[in-house]
Amino acid sequence: MKLVPLGDKVVLKQLEAEETTKSGIVLPGQAKEKPQQAEIIAVGPGGVVDGKEVTMQVRVGDKVIYSKYAGTEVKLEDETYIVVKQNDIVAIVED
Amino acid sequence: MKLVPLGDKVVLKQLEAEETTKSGIVLPGQAKEKPQQAEIIAVGPGGVVDGKEVTMQVRVGDKVIYSKYAGTEVKLEDETYIVVKQNDIVAIVED
Amino acid sequence: MKLVPLGDKVVLKQLEAEETTKSGIVLPGQAKEKPQQAEIIAVGPGGVVDGKEVTMQVRVGDKVIYSKYAGTEVKLEDETYIVVKQNDIVAIVED
Amino acid sequence: MKLVPLGDKVVLKQLEAEETTKSGIVLPGQAKEKPQQAEIIAVGPGGVVDGKEVTMQVRVGDKVIYSKYAGTEVKLEDETYIVVKQNDIVAIVED
Amino acid sequence: MKLVPLGDKVVLKQLEAEETTKSGIVLPGQAKEKPQQAEIIAVGPGGVVDGKEVTMQVRVGDKVIYSKYAGTEVKLEDETYIVVKQNDIVAIVED
Amino acid sequence: MKLVPLGDKVVLKQLEAEETTKSGIVLPGQAKEKPQQAEIIAVGPGGVVDGKEVTMQVRVGDKVIYSKYAGTEVKLEDETYIVVKQNDIVAIVED
Amino acid sequence: MKLVPLGDKVVLKQLEAEETTKSGIVLPGQAKEKPQQAEIIAVGPGGVVDGKEVTMQVRVGDKVIYSKYAGTEVKLEDETYIVVKQNDIVAIVED
Numbered sequence: 001m002k003l004v005p006l007g008d009k010v011v012l013k014q015l016e017a018e019e020t021t022k023s024g025i026v027l028p029g030q031a032k033e034k035p036q037q038a039e040i041i042a043v044g045p046g047g048v049v050d051g052k053e054v055t056m057q058v059r060v061g062d063k064v065i066y067s068k069y070a071g072t073e074v075k076l077e078d079e080t081y082i083v084v085k086q087n088d089i090v091a092i093v094e095d
Numbered sequence: 096m097k098l099v100p101l102g103d104k105v106v107l108k109q110l111e112a113e114e115t116t117k118s119g120i121v122l123p124g125q126a127k128e129k130p131q132q133a134e135i136i137a138v139g140p141g142g143v144v145d146g147k148e149v150t151m152q153v154r155v156g157d158k159v160i161y162s163k164y165a166g167t168e169v170k171l172e173d174e175t176y177i178v179v180k181q182n183d184i185v186a187i188v189e190d
Numbered sequence: 191m192k193l194v195p196l197g198d199k200v201v202l203k204q205l206e207a208e209e210t211t212k213s214g215i216v217l218p219g220q221a222k223e224k225p226q227q228a229e230i231i232a233v234g235p236g237g238v239v240d241g242k243e244v245t246m247q248v249r250v251g252d253k254v255i256y257s258k259y260a261g262t263e264v265k266l267e268d269e270t271y272i273v274v275k276q277n278d279i280v281a282i283v284e285d
Numbered sequence: 286m287k288l289v290p291l292g293d294k295v296v297l298k299q300l301e302a303e304e305t306t307k308s309g310i311v312l313p314g315q316a317k318e319k320p321q322q323a324e325i326i327a328v329g330p331g332g333v334v335d336g337k338e339v340t341m342q343v344r345v346g347d348k349v350i351y352s353k354y355a356g357t358e359v360k361l362e363d364e365t366y367i368v369v370k371q372n373d374i375v376a377i378v379e380d
Numbered sequence: 381m382k383l384v385p386l387g388d389k390v391v392l393k394q395l396e397a398e399e400t401t402k403s404g405i406v407l408p409g410q411a412k413e414k415p416q417q418a419e420i421i422a423v424g425p426g427g428v429v430d431g432k433e434v435t436m437q438v439r440v441g442d443k444v445i446y447s448k449y450a451g452t453e454v455k456l457e458d459e460t461y462i463v464v465k466q467n468d469i470v471a472i473v474e475d
Numbered sequence: 476m477k478l479v480p481l482g483d484k485v486v487l488k489q490l491e492a493e494e495t496t497k498s499g500i501v502l503p504g505q506a507k508e509k510p511q512q513a514e515i516i517a518v519g520p521g522g523v524v525d526g527k528e529v530t531m532q533v534r535v536g537d538k539v540i541y542s543k544y545a546g547t548e549v550k551l552e553d554e555t556y557i558v559v560k561q562n563d564i565v566a567i568v569e570d
Numbered sequence: 571m572k573l574v575p576l577g578d579k580v581v582l583k584q585l586e587a588e589e590t591t592k593s594g595i596v597l598p599g600q601a602k603e604k605p606q607q608a609e610i611i612a613v614g615p616g617g618v619v620d621g622k623e624v625t626m627q628v629r630v631g632d633k634v635i636y637s638k639y640a641g642t643e644v645k646l647e648d649e650t651y652i653v654v655k656q657n658d659i660v661a662i663v664e665d
Binding site for chain 2: 197226241276279280281282285
């Protein structure tokens with residue numbers, strides 16, 4: 001099963017917190033703050049959304065920061081995804 | 096009796112929760128979380144809605160995820176439907 | 191006396207609840223849930239409403255579902271009507 | 286003294302409640318529900334209002350139903366008027 | 381010192397309440413209800429305001445009714461003025 | 476150090492209250508009401524702001540009245556400035 | 571790792587408070603008020619954002635004042651950034 005987003009929507013999966021700390025120590029899930037980084041799983045086709053032409057600027061695999069108060073949490077086969085509009089992605093994280 | 100949605104509206108019927116868990120165990124209705132998946136029962140014709148041209152991108156039979164806080168619940172002949180705008184459908188679920 | 195709606199407005203009259211249950215038993219008014227179905231009594235001419243061209247897609251006699259939180263309740267000669275914008279009608283109920 | 290409305294505004298005067306009951310019995314003012322009917326006293330010229338072209342569709346003397354939560358109440362020479370935008374008039378009442 | 385309004389703004393000065401009662405008795409200020417009438421002291425040039433062309437339709441000296449909840453109260457040299465957008469003026473009062 | 480406003484923004488500095496009272500008596504700061512007058516320190520270039528062309532109509536040195544609830548207070552080198560959009564300036568005060 | 575903002579977004583890093591006081595005395599972090607100045611770390615490409623063409627007017631290295639209630643705080647490798655839309659930057663601070 002997979003999620004195919006419509007319009008300007010983007011499916012995200014939160015990254016594990018150990019990827020967001022610089023030190024080499026890997027902390028277990030509960031002890032860490034909820035990370036703001038997510039990886040893009042699927043990208044909508046863009047096009048006219050709410051009467052406005054939207055060009056998608058992100059790609060599957062991009063690591064991104066998204067606005068905390070945005071999106072719809074979706075549970076599918078024991079995994080949790082967040083579906084946001086591209087406009088709620090504030091930045092791409094590059095290595 | 097059937098519901099014929101206007102404009103960019105889409106009639107949904109929530110899927111039973113057993114379809115959303117990967118394990119083979121089928122749990123009775125009360126014990127399960129309310130699923131976010133729904134099947135599309137009817138699709139409006141699109142066209143100019145609120146001054147904006149809308150093209151319908153979903154079809155009858157699509158399984159979709161919709162935004163929890165959207166839509167009008169409708170009871171018709173002992174069945175419950177949800178009518179949402181296409182824009183409140185965040186993703187199609189494909190097998 | 192009759193109501194002639196302006197612009198994209200539509201005059202509705204709620205249907206009696208017995209029309210919304212499949213069984214043959216007719217229940218008295220108080221014992222029933224408030225139905226969401228209404229019949230269209232009058233349809234505005236459409237045209238430019240709030241700067242946007244609106245084409246009316248519903249007709250007098252259509253049975254419709256409308257959004258619960260929309261509309262102005264109007265009492266006229268001991269009858270109660272609801273006046274809604276066409277956009278607050280979510281679906282037509284067809285037999 | 287008279288009120289000359291600007292733009293898409295319309296000056297209304299509430300009708301006495303006895304005009305809204307079908308029976309021949311005339312009830313005194315306090316015993317009656319506040320009527321929703323009003324008579325149009327003056328109509329603005331229409332034109333471009335808030336960047337949108339508005340054509341006036343109501344005339345002085347029309348009896349109308351207006352949205353309860355709209356408008357500015359105005360007292361002038363011991364009379365009370367309500368000034369609403371044409372868009373807040375939901376229907377004309379015809380005999 | 382004088383106030384020169386920008387764009388679609390209009391400077392008003394509230395009229396004394398005795399002008400709003402028909403009777404010949406002049407009541408002192410505290411005993412009277414706050415009047416809704418005001419006289420126009422200065423009118424902005426209009427033009428493009430918030431991306432929309434606005435033509436000014438009121439003139440200095442017009443007596444007007446304005447929406448109670450609108451405007452910025454300004455004190456200048458012991459006088460109090462109200463600055464409103466033209467759109468918040470609901471009607472001109474003519475003799 | 477100086478503030479260079481972007482777009483339709485304008486940097487203001489509140490005027491001392493003694494400039495707003497007609498009498499010759501100069502009162503110390505605490506005893507006076509917060510004045511609504513401000514002097515323009517810097518004016519943005521205008522241009523397309525939020526998709527709308529804005530032409531700047533105020534100049535450095537203008538004394539203006541601005542809307543109380545607008546703007547961002549900025550402290551820079553022990554001075555306090557207010558940065559507002561031109562649209563939040565309701566009037567220019569001329570001598 | 572670096573943040574690459576999308577559309578009209580701008581990545582900021584708050585400046586240390588000692589840069590905002592004129593005196594030569596450097597105070598430790600806790601004793602100082604949170605500064606409103608920030609330095610621009612990265613600037614989005616602009617283009618069509620929410621249906622409107624946006625031209626970026628700020629550059630990496632600019633010291634700016636931004637609106638306090640705007641933006642998304644982002645933690646990345648023990649550093650804290652703020653991502654704002656260009657429109658939330660009220661002024662550039664020039665030396």
